[in-house]
Amino acid sequence: MLFGSLIIVILIFAIEAILAKQLITSALWLAGVSALCSVLFFLCGAQLVAVVELSVGAGLVTVLFVFAISVAGDDTLDATPVPPRSLIAILVAFFILLMGWFIMPISSSPVSAISNPPLAEVLWQERGLDLIVQVVLIFSGVLGLLGLLAEIKPPLDASMAGEVGAHRQRDLHALESQISNSQEAGQ
């Protein structure tokens, strides 16, 4: 009963996230979907994934969305979709029927429990390659983000030494004019 009602609330939150008129509202509905999904994971017995989903999915990603929306701003949310809505609805209905046809027979025949080694063994020994890929992904993601968010500076007019020399000359001129002004004021 709890499981079913959670699923219904998650679906309602997801629909609201898609149909919301403001991006910030949409991001908050998505955070709700993440939080409720983590409760579902906990009920399914996946405690570790529930914790990570709650902290990353509902926390970090939401903060990033709010940051991006505050930088980029809301626009074009009322724009009509390029393909007609009726075509989209038909495609989605067909897709849901197809998925139901494939997935629902599986759920009616649970498999008896096979060997279930502890999580640490699975994570560090059997899925070791996954961990390496995750580390590479995180590094590439951070580097890509730094590259994308970096401000682009205009190219230098002269060489680096020339730029520094010109800057010092300007400072020197400013200092000299300041001194001469103060001497004139003293006289």
Add this chain to the structure above:
Amino acid sequence: MSLSLFSIAFIGVIGLLGIGFYGLMICRNLIKIVIALQILVKAALLGLIAAGNLNGQINLSQSMALTVIVADTIVAVMGIALGVQIRRRIGTLDVHELSSLKG
């Protein structure tokens, strides 16, 4: 007709996938598209965990789900950063306008 726990979970998976695909097709805002992608990944995660529970191999599905969460977060971060840069340079987040740009 009484549905089992897994049937309910798989109904949720199908529903979330449908909503995510609908969002991907209907939205023209880049950030909204990333939000629709996030909903799709939530469906995949729920399916993975439910299948692991059904199979009696919840630990294996947990380790796979962790990989999916990391990859999904990186995708979201890159999508958001691309959106912010496109907004700064071109001044719009509408994918239809972006695809009709020439030159």
